[in-house]
Amino acid sequence: DAGITQSPRHKVTETGTPVTLRCHQTENHRYMYWYRQDPGHGLRLIHYSYGVKDTDKGEVSDGYSVSRSKTEDFLLTLESATSSQTSVYFCAISESTGARDEQYFGPGTRLTVT
Amino acid sequence: AQSVTQLDSHVSVSEGTPVLLRCNYSSSYSPSLFWYVQHPNKGLQLLLKYTSAATLVKGINGFEAEFKKSETSFHLTKPSAHMSDAAEYFCVVSDRNFNKFYFGSGTKLNVKP
Numbered sequence: 587d588a589g590i591t592q593s594p595r596h597k598v599t600e601t602g603t604p605v606t607l608r609c610h611q612t613e614n615h616r617y618m619y620w621y622r623q624d625p626g627h628g629l630r631l632i633h634y635s636y637g638v639k640d641t642d643k644g645e646v647s648d649g650y651s652v653s654r655s656k657t658e659d660f661l662l663t664l665e666s667a668t669s670s671q672t673s674v675y676f677c678a679i680s681e682s683t684g685a686r687d688e689q690y691f692g693p694g695t696r697l698t699v700t
Numbered sequence: 701a702q703s704v705t706q707l708d709s710h711v712s713v714s715e716g717t718p719v720l721l722r723c724n725y726s727s728s729y730s731p732s733l734f735w736y737v738q739h740p741n742k743g744l745q746l747l748l749k750y751t752s753a754a755t756l757v758k759g760i761n762g763f764e765a766e767f768k769k770s771e772t773s774f775h776l777t778k779p780s781a782h783m784s785d786a787a788e789y790f791c792v793v794s795d796r797n798f799n800k801f802y803f804g805s806g807t808k809l810n811v812k813p
Contacts, residue, residue, distance in 0.1 A: 619801075628790055628803035636799060644800065676743065688734060689801065691744040
């Protein structure tokens with residue numbers, strides 16, 4: 587299995603609080619992605635990174651920010667959590683040619699916003 | 701813009717019978733295409749990928765898919781279903797710059813004994 591870990595694996599938080607999810611890889615892959623998975627929607631891209639300090643928005647980026655200060659770590663922050671952000675969040679990595687290569691996925695983080 | 705349509709949200713087959721999961725995409729270029737599988741409460745695993753080489757792609761666990769440009773389809777098949785194939789399957793397409801991926805909404809495969 588690709589070396590991808592996500593932390594925390596489960597989190598319950600209250601509306602309005604900030605939340606940070608961490609993705610850590612040991613593969614030295616260039617591309618990293620954050621998705622959310624909701625029933626009936628498949629996975630939707632939130633943000634992605636194509637290198638250290640290089641990030642771009644995905645299709646559902648409102649309310650989320652990311653940072654990548656090291657190759658191995660990609661952080662997703664919910665600045666002020668809302669109930670609509672209750673979801674399962676997956677991190678993925680991909681090698682140097684981005685979407686020509688397959689992605690490898692982390693185990694997911696289940697976030698509940700009450 | 702790219703989009704992916706998985707034509708069936710649920711498919712139910714009997715063990716030992718063929719599996720067909722349908723995927724259509726819209727794109728103005730020749731994309732990379734992928735199928736992933738997700739077993740309950742698990743992460744996603746790559747089944748197979750198409751990246752402009754052979755149009756018939758073989759993957760793991762006996763799955764294969766055929767890229768048909770004229771029909772903009774990339775259907776997933778398996779000759780004989782096994783109970784362990786019960787899972788959710790996602791068809792995925794790359795964007796024009798090969799930076800991002802777009803997922804279909806998923807097909808849940810049920811395999812009956």
